[in-house]
Amino acid sequence: MNDPKPNLVGGVWLTGEAVANRNPSDLSQVVGHYARATRADAEAAIAAAKAAFPAWSRSAPLTRHAILRKASDEILARRDQLGRLLSMEEGKTLPEAIAEVTRAAQIFDFFAGECLRSGGELLPSVRPGVGVEITREAVGVVGIITPWNFPIAIPAWKIAPALCYGNTVVFKPADLVPGSAWALVDILHRAGVPDGVLNLVMGRGSVVGQAIVESTDVSALTFTGSRGTGEALAMASARLMRKVQFEMGGKNPFVVLDDADFEVAVDCVVNGSFFSTGQRCTASSRIIVTEGVHDAFVAAVKARMQALTTGPALDPGTDIGPVVDESQLVQDLDYIARGKGEGARLVTGGDRVARATEGLFLTPALFTECTNAMTIARAEIFGPVAAVIRVRDYDEALAVANDTPFGLSAGIATTSLKHASDFKRNAQAGMVMVNLPTAGVDFHVPFGGTKGSSHGSREQGRYAVEFFTTVKTAYQKP
């Protein structure tokens, strides 16, 4: 299809004002043009989804299974091409992008299976002769609003269960990454999703997103993005008594104890903090290290970081791709300046660097001599920046790890069964990693956090059924 790539509303491809999608590895390169949806387009998409709901929610499970399977097959078959597109628009390295595309295919495959596994319960009533049937039903029109950092995996893990359980969808991807979203919707459309069941409205949060959030016809809203936007969406949704599911980031701790396997700990921190340019809500940004190993550990991480190559995402030698856009880069540099200003010591990185192409390259930054009260230890930076906090022992490490308004992921490197077990139980986070990076999670198990990170029921795996269905209890007397 020619540029600008159009929106999909009620099964019709709708064109609109063309917006350039730029490559953060080379700002002179336009990845493609995409049509910007208007408020009226979003309202038409919601109406189309509402009209399509009765038939789709009653469609045969095998129909839904076949469509999701077909989509999965195409995504997998085209993973190199889709990975390249993702890498060009978002800036993660090609291997990271191909892995993300593969994950999207696996998610569609998983939920294709779930279409055939939905069941209910049959219980005897307390009244003789009466039966009680407990079943799950689709919720209705689901609004899906996604961020830029996982342009295909996050849409996949929201769209696949929404369609699997019989909901219809209005999907608004992040403005920065329409390419992967468009490709995914095109694949699903050609795989046979009926008209109106899946609608794509690319555009501004304040226009298109707002129209979705304000609509009384949107029965459920699933959002991944920043805490501030999440709060505004939660308030608007509360007035409508709508079902919501929000993922809003983290300030994830990674604890390194004196008894850790040193190489495992270094790997976990370098990967968890800096891969994908630190632009993961599960990235480790507070590295909490006990004093016996602190200095040697910092030296080893620093050496490993200095061996990383920051550069264009598609270059085979690149380890760390660019920052996604200018405003995120300004924000990262501002936090780095604040870290220095508050007395932390920058031991390596944190420099904007020039490469052959005009890209947004920032070398990964490591701070030491940090306290957990500093801005760089409290705010979610969403860049390749980590703060090392020195502690006496495990008890202090756990207290510091939990002293944050967020609670998405928490990791520890230790060879002590006692400390690993205690950490799994007492870390205040939805996901806990022992001797593994805080980022990098499986597609078939629940994803989500506690405290300020998440609101509503879990995403992914079989737990997704909680959000995308409502329970019906039917009593029957013969």
Ligand code: ADP
């Ligand atoms: P990020 O830092 O990931 O861009 P945001 O919360 O700003 O986090 O954006 C996440 C998603 O929410 C994007 O798709 C964005 O367009 C959308 N969004 C932003 N503001 C609003 C809003 N007021 N109403 C609905 N959606 C919004």
